[in-house]
Amino acid sequence: MTLVDVHIQDRYPTRVDSGSGRAWIVRDEPAVRPGVQKGPASAAELTDHARDGFHIQRDLLSDQEVAGCLDELREMTNDPALRADERTIIEPGSDEVRSVFDAHLISDRIAHLIREPRILDRARQILGSEVYVHQSRVNFMPGFRGNGFYWHSDFETWHAEDGMADMSAVSLSIGLTENHAFNGGLMLMPGAHRTFVPCLGRTPDENYRSSLRAQKVGVPQEEDIAELAHRHGIEQFTGASGSALWFDCNSMHGSGNNITPYPRSNIFVVFNSVENALVEPFSARERRPGFVASRDFTPLRP
Template sequence: MSVLETDSSRSALDRYPTRAAAGSRFLAREEPAVWPGMPDGPASKEELAAHEERGFHVQEELLSAAEVRRFQEELRRLSLDPEVRADERTVVEAKSSEVRSIFDVHRISDLVGALARDPRILRRARQILGSDVYIHQSRINYMPGFEGNGFYWHSDFETWHAEDGMPAMRAVSLSVALTGNHPFNGGLMIIPGSHRTFVACPGGTPEENYKSSLRRQRAGVPGEEDITRLAAEHGIEQFTGPAGSALWFDSNCLHGSGNNITPFPRSNIFLVFNSVHNELAEPFAASGPRPSFVAARRADVLTETATG
C-alpha cells in the first residue's frame, strides 16, 4: 500500500526519491502547475485554472487545416528518409520495424523547429512555467493502424527526475494531433489531478535503460495498486479531437495509451518545454544521464519565430 508522505520526510537534495529497494510511495507535490512570473499570454484564466486543478488543458484548433497537411507530409518524408531511419534518434517497433518515434525532431526538421518557436506555442509555455523556456525533449510519435503499440501508465517527471536529473516539476508537455484522436485508435488517456501526487516507484534503473524503454517502459512505472487508487480517486479521461488540436499537460500527470488495432493511424508532435530555472543535474536514480537527444542537457533559450 502506498502512503502519502509530506516534505518533512524527504531529503533536502532529492525531494522526490524514487526507484529505491522499498515499495512504492505517494509523495505530495511541492510546486505549482502554473507558475507566477509571466502573467501575459494566450491562455485564458479558465484554461490556467484547469491546468492548475486538473494538470492539463486542451487547445482547440492550434493548427489550421493547411498547417496540418504540411506537417503530415513532413512526417511522411521523415519516416521514409533512409538516413533518418538509420539514425540512433529513430525508434522502430520491435515486431513490425515501423517507425515508432523520432527524437530530437526539432533539430532534424526545420518545420518542427519553427513550430517550437511559434508565438502561439512559445508564449503559452512561458505563461504556464513563469519563465523563459527551452526544449527538454522533442519527438514525433507514429501509431500506425493495426500495428501501433501503446505506452503503459507513467509519469514523465518520474523518468526525467530519475534518469535525467530534472530537479523540480517545472516542465510542461505539448501533444499536437496530426491525425484524428478517437476513443478507439489508441488516444492518450490521462488521470486528472494525478499531477498533485508523485508516485515513487520500486526497483532500480538498468544500464542504458533508454534503449529498451523507448520501445516499452518497464522501469519507473507505477504498480497496478497505485494506478487503481489514483483512477478510483480521480477517474480517467482521454484526449480526443480532430487533427490540429493540442493537449498541454503537466510533467507529473499519470498518462498512457492503448494499442491501436484499428485501420486509423494516429500521429502527433510532442514538445517538452522546461523552465530555464530548472536545469538538469546529475540523475537521481541512474548511473549516468541519457543522451542529449533524449534529454537536452543545455538550456538553449527559445526565441519566437513566426510561422504560417
C-alpha cells in the same frame, strides 16, 4: 551509486526497493507558476491546467499546417539514413517507426512552429519563466499494429534518469491525425499530477535503449494506478487533427494499443524552465543522450 550533485536535494526519491520508502509524496509545487502575466492562455484554461494537470487547445494548427507537417514527417520516415539513426525508434516486432526524436532539430517546420507566440508564449505563461526544449519527437501509432504506452509519469523518468530536480516542465502534444476514443488516444487522470508515485527497481545501464520501445522500469505498481484511478477518474484526449493537449510533467497518463485501421500521429515537445536546468541523474549511474534529454539550456526565442 548515482551522480547527483551533493548540493541538490532529492525531493522525489524513486527507483526504490520493494517496501522501502515507497510512500506517495504530495506535491507542493504549482502546475501553473507566477512570473509571466500575459500570454495566449485564458484564465479558464490556466485554471483547468492547475486543477487537472492539463488543458486542451482546439484548432492550434490549420488544415494546411497539418498537411505540411504530415508531408515532412513522411519524408523523415522514408529517409534511410534517418531510419538507421539512433534517434529513430522502431516498434518492437515490426519495421514500423514508433518515434523520431530531436524533431525540432531535424524539421525546420517544427523548429519554426514551436517558436511561434501561440506556442512559446503559452509555455512561458504556464511555467512562469523562459523555457528551453528538454525533448521533442514525432510519434506514430499505425493502424492495426500501434503499441500503446503503459501508465506513467514522465517526470519520474526525467527526474530519475535525467536529473530534472523540480516539476517545472510542461508537455505539448499536437494531433496530426484525428484522435478518436478508439485509436489509442492518450488517457489522463485529472488531478493526479498533485501526487508523486515512487517506482520500484533499479535503473539498468543504458535503460533508454529498451525503455523508448517498451518501458518496464519507472512504471507505477498496479495498486498505485488503481488507487489513483479511483480517486481521480480517467479522461481521454480526443479531437480533430490540429488540436493540442498541454499536460503537466507529472500527469499520470498512458494509451492503449491501436487495433483500428485509423493511424494516430502527433508532435510531442517538452518545455522545461531555464530555472530547472538538469543536474546529474537522481536514480541512474549515467546521463541519457542529448536527443532524449537535452542539456542545451539556451532559452527558446521567437
